[in-house]
Amino acid sequence: MSPPTECKAITVHKIGHASITTVPLPQLRPAYILVRVLAVALNPTDHKAIDGKMGGDDGALRGCRPGCDYVGVVEAVGAAVTKPLRPGDRVAGVAHGCNQGVPEDGAFAEWIVAKGDLAILVPDGVKDVEAATLGIGVTTVGQGLYQELKLPLPTEPSPTPIPVLIHGGSTATGILGIQFAKASGCKVVTTCSPRNIDYVGSLGADVVFDYNEFSTPEKFSERVRREVGDELTLAWDCVGSEDSARLCVSAMSREKGGQYRSLLGVDAKVIEGVNPKVQSGVTLAYFVFGEEFRKWGPFPAKPADFEFGKMFWEMTRGLLAEGKVKAARQDVNRGGKGLEGVLVGLQEMREGKVSGVKLVYTL
Missing domain, CATH: 3.90.180.10 (Medium-chain alcohol dehydrogenases, catalytic domain)
Structure with missing residues (x-):
């Protein structure tokens, strides 16, 4: 027909x-x-x-x-x-x-x-x-975690764990991102609401934080450093706001800086104000x-x-x-x-x- x-x-x-x-x-x-x-x-x-x-x-x-x-x-x-x-x-x-x-x-x-x-x-x-x-999830994961943050592909995972922060782990894109990052050999640190903590953990996240738990970026940074020290150089923000950017960048390495990427544009001055060693950017699936x-x-x-x-x-x-x-x-x-x-x-x-x-x- x-x-x-x-x-x-x-x-x-x-x-x-x-x-x-x-x-x-x-x-x-x-x-x-x-x-x-x-x-x-x-x-x-x-x-x-x-x-x-x-x-x-x-x-x-x-x-x-x-x-x-x-x-x-x-x-x-x-x-x-x-x-x-x-x-x-x-x-x-x-x-x-x-x-x-x-x-x-x-x-x-x-x-x-x-x-x-x-x-x-x-x-x-x-x-x-x-x-x-x-559709959008797979495309955005590919752009954010692999084209931009340069994670090793899941078909060639890292032999040693790579710390990566995925902020917004219970978002549709975060859910996929956690699984891909874990398959790539990463130590995945993520955030979500309390009702999704068990689910996000079941996807392979190594450390899951209730994002309501931290009143300031400094408190979040302190908690992340207990898990990965000053080694966090990769952060992927699936929330994409100035507040979420500050949260992510605060936890990144003070010595090495690193790469922060977001699903929505955040003024680079916000990033620089928290950690000038961190480079930022945004991805757009339509490319x-x-x-x-x-x-x-x-x-x-x-x-x-x-x-x-x-x-x-x-x-x-x-x-x-x-x-x-x-x-x-x-x-x-x-x-x-x-x-x-x-x-x-x-x-x-x-x-x-x-x-x-x-x-x-x-x-």
Whole structure:
């Protein structure tokens, strides 16, 4: 059976407002695959994009389709895709939600197009609702922990433990980051809320702190140093605020400094004020597509990020198949199924009601 000429999708009408509409089927481009969606998962970037916090005005966002995490069945494969994907394959990957240059990109639809070489065949034994959670998380882990902080890959782990701080261990990205870092031979220090301490520990974290326990960065620094001395030179901030930056950097080596990376931009002066020997930076998952794009400004294509992403996603497929990395816990169809449920879930995330799980919706 041929795919339909139209499908249902969530589209943005103006900043802060999105709804389910009937749209033309997205056009297959050479480096892309056409996918019938089975399930999607939500990320903070989804509602932030709709609400204009990722840039763009009403005109730029109108008609854009949000959503980044998907699992589905391949319908057609573009001529420039190098992976041996075939119609009927069950795949998961990352889509470019709210792409102001190509509004029909985005995962929150019955049918989508996604970059083919960033998709993986879902291993047997991995459920649809698990595979749906991987998109932004896997991409961001690859960029933050491996491209930026230069951890050894899980396929070539360090023979001696490398101390690394992952702040926000119960965030969707932190959950994956802990597992990857542990597989890379790291001693993982992390933070989370009290209700998620046991879960985060079960993922492999060596030291788990309740972030409510520390009234000042100095107290946090003192506690971390009891565990790793003055050897912490790598910190990955999955919270991404000035307060969280101060917390992380305070615990880093006073003698050696190190590398701090965040999921959100933090003024470098904040870092310098705590420890001038620490270098800081931010990662942005959308570079993985290797294409120019626009959010709060124009961003150039980064072909090297695309090539790294291809490698890292395929490596992740192997780790999933071996059981070395598992998807974050899922809360499936909270508030309803399908795209109607997605709209409910986006509001739940806006209101800060999601922790320790990924919201997943089946279509």
